[in-house]
Structure formats: structure tokens, C-alpha cells
Amino acid sequence: MTTQELYNELSNVNHSREKRLYYADMVINDKDLIPKLLEIMFWADDKASPRAAWVFEFMCKDNIEAIIPYLDSFTENMHKVHLDSAVRPVAKICEFLATAYYSKNENGIQTALTKTHKERIIEVCFDYMINDEKIAPKAYSMNALFLFGKDYDWVHPELALILERDFQMQSSGFKARARHILKKIKKV
Template identity: 75%
Template sequence: MTTEQLYNELNYVNHSREKRTYYANLVIGNPDLISKLLEILFKVNDKISARAAWVFEFMCTDNIETIIPHLDKFTEQMHKVHLDSAVRPVAKVCELIAKAYTSKTENKIKEVLTPIHKERIIEACFDYMINDEKVAPKAYSMSTLFIFGKEYDWIYPELITILERDFSEQSAAFKARARQILKKINKNGKR
């Protein structure tokens, strides 16, 4: 399947779990499509890029290791994504990577995730926290930053500052996640 054919197929992707799962499985079954999917995802001013992001998120949720050959491209380009409907799945993939990296279960993400990958993810998550994003990307970013904060001691002070500064102006969902993250930070004795 060419990039153009995949692009046309993505017109059929909608918010339904069924469609996202179908196309995620299509991509997982044809790994050569992953780079084409990312190419479409990073056409950041095109509404179809969000649909590519949805499929990419479902693919990574199903098997995070499918991202491994594409970690460089994903982490290099993800900061360009700006459409709300594409930012949320990108933030979710960052969280999935962080969870896999710190999982007690052995996996290949632990072997291949470099400090540069982590730095790019951390930078993107802090951008989501300070930019005018919706709650979901901020929530995924909080979790990602909390996870990487166990390794990078400078993250928690920065994260605490942002959470406390923005707390009163944010939604109930933001406040609930922020309280949860602050409680975890306190529990770790990092405050």
C-alpha cells in the first residue's frame, strides 16, 4: 500500500474503537505501513493527520514495541503536532513509552530508549503542560513526567511548580490528576 492509498484509507477512520482497532491491526500486520502512517501523522496542518495519530495510538497501545524502529522519527517530529485531536494521542504514546520503559516486565523499549528520546519526550510533555492544551494531553503528560522524574531529579520541582500555578484555573479533571500526581511525588519523598 502506498502512502497515498493509506492516506485515502484513513478517511474511513472515525472515533469508534472498531475503526481505530481495524486500522491499527492493519498497520501492525504490515509493518512497512508504520513509516507511512507517521509521514501522514506529521502532516500537522492536515486533518487526516489526527486520524493517523488515532491509529498510531491504538497500534502502540496494542504493542508498544512496534514503535521501536520509529522512535527517532517519532521523538524528533512529535513537537510539531498541534491539532487538538492529534496532540492527545501523541501525548498518550509518550505515556505508553514511559510506562514500558519503567515496567517491571522485560521489554525491548528498556533496551532502545535513549537519553535523547527521553529528553525529547520530557520536553514535549512540559510543552503540553504549559501550552493551552486540553485536559487529556496534560493528564498524560503529568503521568509521563512523573515516571521520568524518578530518573531525572530536576523534573519534580518543575512539575510541582506548574501544577500548583495552574491548579486554580484548570478543570476538575485536571485538578483530580494533579492531586494524584502531587500525592505520588510526596509519597516518593521528592518534595
């Protein structure tokens, strides 16, 4: 399948779980589609970018190790994604990567995720925290930043500062997640 054919297929993707799963399975079963899916996802101004991001998120949720050959591409370009409905899955993938990296169960992410990858993820997560993003990307970013703060001693103080500064102006969902993360930071 060419990039254009995949692009055309993505017009069938909608918010339904079934459609996202169907296309995520299609990509998992044909790994040659992954770089094409990423390419479309990084056409940040295109209406297909969010659809590609939704499929990529579901693929990563199902098989996080499928991202390994594309970690450079993903982390180099994820900052380009700016449409709200595409930012959320990118933030979620960052959280998946952090969770896999710090998992007690051995996995390929633990050896594949380099210092550069982690620093790029930290940077984009902080961007999501300080920019005018919706609650979901902020929540996923909080979790990822908390986890990466285990290895980067400057991350927890910066994260706590942002959470405390923004606390009063944010939604109840943000406040609940922020309280949880702040409590965890204080324990560390």
C-alpha cells in the first residue's frame, strides 16, 4: 500500500474504537505501513494527521515495541503535531513509552529508548504542560514527566512548579491529576 492509498484509507477512521482497532491491526500486520502512517501523522496541518495519530496510538497501546525502529522519527517530529485531536494521542504515546521504560517487566523499550529520545519526550511534554492544551495531553504529560523525573533530577521540581502555578486556573480533572502527581513527587 502506498502512502497515498493509506491516506485515502484513513478517511474511514473515526472516533469509534472499532475503526481505530481495525486500522491499528492492519498496521501491526503490515509493518511497512508504520513509516507511512508516521509521515501522514506529521503532515500536521492536514485533516488526516489526527486520524493517523489515533491509529498510531492504538498500535502502540497494543504493541509498544512496534515503535522501536521509528523512535528517532517519532521523537524528532512529534513537536510538529499541533491539532488538538492529534496532540492527545501523541501525548498518550509519550506516556506509553515512559511507562514501558520504567516497567518492572523487561521489554525492548528499556534498551531502545536513548537519552536523546527521553530528552525530546521531556521537552514536548513540558511544552504540552505550559501551552494552552486540553486536559488529556497535560494529564498524560504529567505522568510521563513524573516517570522521567526518576532519572532527571531537575524534572520533578519544574513539574511541581508548573502544577502548583496552574492549579487554580485549571479544570477539576487537571486538579485531581495534579494533586496525585504532587503527592508522588513529595514521596520521592
